[in-house]
Amino acid sequence: MKKILRLTLLFSFSLVCANLVWHNLTFQIIPWTYIKTALILAIFEVILKPILKIILFPINLLTLGLFRAVIDTVGLYLAAFIFSDFYVSSIHSAPAYFFGLTIPQLNFINFWSFLVTSLTIGFFLNLFTIIIKKPLKK
DSSP states (O other), X not given: OHHHHHHHHHHHHHHHHHHHHHOOEEESSHHHHHHHHHHHHHHIIIIIHHHHHHHTHHHHHHTTTTHHHHHHHHHHHHXXXXXXXXXXOOEEEOOEXXXXXXXXXXXXXXXXXXXXXXXXXXXXXXXXXXXXOXXXXX
């Protein structure tokens, strides 16, 4: 239970950060929908994800671990499927110029928007997990 509550808090922060990056997550009732979505993602992470990893191990082995991103995307799709007040929309970004480099316009729709959002949430989740990790006792 403690692990699910910790993951719920980390997923809620990750959802906020991913929404700040891509602006593609829609929450109807702001605080409760964040918490409900984070709770579903935490339960998926603790209970369903290990089962899916075992079942899909051969595919994961063939893709050298890249199929894990698809498994995480299934969790995000599950949260969007369960709650009608949570929606993942398409990602459209404008071209950017960074120190003389041109970053082209990015457009992701349907599955690809779920995948990119899931990767972003996973990045922030790992970042927050590293930040709050307890130091080793000497």
